[in-house]
Amino acid sequence: MTDPQIALMMLGLFIIFVFLGFPIAFTLMAMGIGFGYYAYFDANRMWRAFDRLDETAGQWDQWSTWFEGFYNNRIFDLFVNQTFTVMSNEVLTAVPLFLFMGYIVERSNIVDRLFTTLNVASKNVPGSMGVAALITCALFATATGIVGAVVTLMGLLALPAMLKARYDPSFAAGIICAGGTLGILIPPSIMLIVYAAATNVSIVRLYAAALLPGLTLVGLYLVYIIGRSILQPSSAPRPTAEEVPDMPMGKLLWMIITSFVPLAFLIFAVLGSILFGLATPTEAASIGALGGIFLAFIYRAMTWQRMRESVYLTLRTTAMVCWLFVGSYTFSAVFSYLGGEQVISEFVQSMNLTPIQFLIMAQIIIFLLGWPLEWSEIIIIFVPIFLPLLAVFDIDPLFFGILVALNLQTSFLTPPMAMSAYYLKGIAPPELQLTQIFKGVMPFLFCVILSMVLMYVFPSIVFYLPDLFYGR
Amino acid sequence: MVSFIRFADNLSAWFGKSFAWLILLMSIGTGYEVFVRYVMNNPTAWALDVSFIMYGTLFMMGGAYTLSRGGHVRGDFIYRLLQPKTQGKIDIVLYLVFFFPGVTALIVSGWKYAVRSWQYGEVSVNSPAGVPIYQFKAVIVAAGILLFIQGIAQVCRCIIAIKHNYWIEADEDVFETEDLLMQEANKAEKDHIT
Amino acid sequence: QAPLVIKMQTSWNDANIWQDFARDYATRVEEMSGGRVKVDVLPAGAVVAAFQVLDAVNDGLIDAAHSVPVYWYGKNKAASLFGTGPVFGGSATTMLSWFYQGGGQALYNELTQDIMGLDVVGYMGFPMFAQPFGWFKQEVNTVADLQGFKYRTVGLAADLMAKLGMSVAQLPGGEIVPAMERGVIDAFEFNNPSSDKDFGAQDVAKNYYLSSYHQASESFEFLFSKAFLEDLDPDIQAILKYGVEAASTANTAKAMDRYSADLQFLQNDAGVTVRRTSKEILDAQLKAWDELIPELEADPFMKKCLDSQRDWVSRVSYYELMNAPDYGLAYEHYFPGKIKL
């Protein structure tokens, strides 16, 4: 077997081993070290001391010198070196800060206030509760970079309200799952930071580029919600005055000021300072975290317990993401040392694809990977394999990144690993079936695919803001 | 065996939680940099170095704590359908074959790497401030030792799972908001039924 | 028989013109060895990160590296004297000659092998053209114009520019252009017209100042694992060693061609105003070096290096400068009015 063939075997075995369910960070680490042991195997160098041992050397000396030789493979140095490279990655420094901000904000009772306010404000729109739920999700997505909390918070808040108003249960569930997943697409998205770290695309440009596509997707969701409510009023009946009480204009205004304005200010401070050139993402994230703490204090939601939870959860999620990087950096260093990248690139080029064919193929692969896997694994492990091919097909990695980010919205919604649906199922009334949730999610999946087609046909949706802010 | 598991869990949690507070320092430190740069027009030379040192230390020292609480992501859509007994059998093999070689390298090769840096008194090349990074490289060894101890505890967990067909969970102290809400919902439901 | 494959990783990405320069070395070695040796040139990050190549060569993770010493000056500040140190009046060619003929190589080996205990052998090649003072949004003629600027550079140059009254920002390469656009920094230097252009510098600043003393005598560093090199047949060792000298000339020719053409592009097509840095600023740079040198010389090894460099330059550049005809005069004679020195 040639080295490149062994590299392909390494990739194949990894995909099989993932399904054994062992923590993926350590599976990657093991594959990198195992195949690296072969790549760097050099009996001469490793057992030099053992070979020079005197005839008279004792049993223990022989054994320990042999063992030292066994551990004297350079792959272990490579592993340590790559670990340090992850530890000193400047882009990833924003990850814990944005996570911290998200954990603080989701504990500050802001979602309740927002939804209540929007529910009253959107009262006269068809499908008003669905619209209010989706907009709440979208706004909240600009303050947090992860998924999970939003789906459950909204599931507890908006789902019972919609069911009580006799909404079609699967329609209501679909709105919450799809809306709650927006957090990883709309900046400050952790997923985009991770993409930037994995591909060396500027995180600032990625954030600017993701803004309009994120809004486009929200727009498509809204069109679907309102459209369906008009065409099929029974699935989204108008709430009665009892369900959503009338409110004097003054009181409504006050609710908007106390719920929407502080959050908008925080969002503007974070995203604005990145986009308008006041701070790097890491700096903006620290402002966001401090601002979140301040906001939580104002809402009297900041307790010692909540602070501790936010701090510890930040550590655990950061460790989860960054240890994946430790594993994958080692894996991919060995993969390219063995010439794996080269052979994949040659293979794809030999298929004589046009750029659009390649793009579709890549997105289908990522879509399919999104069924069993989660976004972190896909971006950290598989996207770097596509990366060298982008230059061959003259595809901008920034554009590719946005398509991937849109695409991975589906990874939360497609079984068997549909995390959004599971979160919702976890808190929903038992009569709401998983199949009903999946059925409700379907139309939103189509919206995602439609949004990707839109990006392809009108790439300026992606490029307009980064070009405007940063030239070229 | 159970007492060793508890010991390792507590040790990992103690280190993880202590270093977790770096996030607060990091927010304040980076916030300070923004303030002095834009308000005082006098940026620090050390902020970038200090922020990546805190970030790297934080996630490295949190690896074992995250492992003890099952926080490392798994491709588990088949795995979670299995009996704890079977899960334990798979895990114990993979801990020995996949986990320990790498973690040992963090200690052994990491030691070599850190000692070399310590001898140079290595500083960061990112800024003229000369922020030391040799102590930062030593974090690799510390994280390796914590993971090694926690790994032994995980092997003990597997043995118990194989014998008794249940997992010894770590004392859970904090939950993701979604988990917390799900627990509350389930509890409320039970209360409702009874 | 299968050729011996040498894994050489650079500190540059695939798009950088310097990756081509590294490939120039590879083709020369391959041809001279009659195909017995193949040099596999890998970009930064392929095996290890750009700044990790010294550790990687020492540990044998890669057989060789193509980099610059300033990337590891965090391990020992003396590294910066091999290319980015004080300028006493010698060019990069003068200092490359110091390395091979004036005792530089022995000092370099003392630093890497004896003081730092590394298992590496290093050769220097391609005397780089002096690095421009850099890119500014507005005209800068005096030291006063520079006060309070946030400026991006690396290495000892950071200390130097700080002494000129600028606050030095340290940004990763990919963030420079967005940071300029957003006002996080006001000015920056990178390396040469080709790399700067590929980087997009002309999109964020229109004033390009050439000539500067901050990095005026740098060369590439070709690092080899000592254990690896010494295991090779003597003729292969010789090819690898003298291949550096061959690549040096090839790189110089290519740099002259590409750098000058890209400078024309910047001036004629990208709307960039190209000027020479004012005498006042250059004087201030020399004064700043004057302040830095005693700080560096507190270290006995650095003192020894700087003494050796001063000795060399004082003799060699005397000859160079005394002997050189005024090329500017001849240029002006044949291309009147084209250049303003």
Ligand code: NA
């Ligand atoms: Na977000």
Ligand code: NA
């Ligand atoms: Na999925």
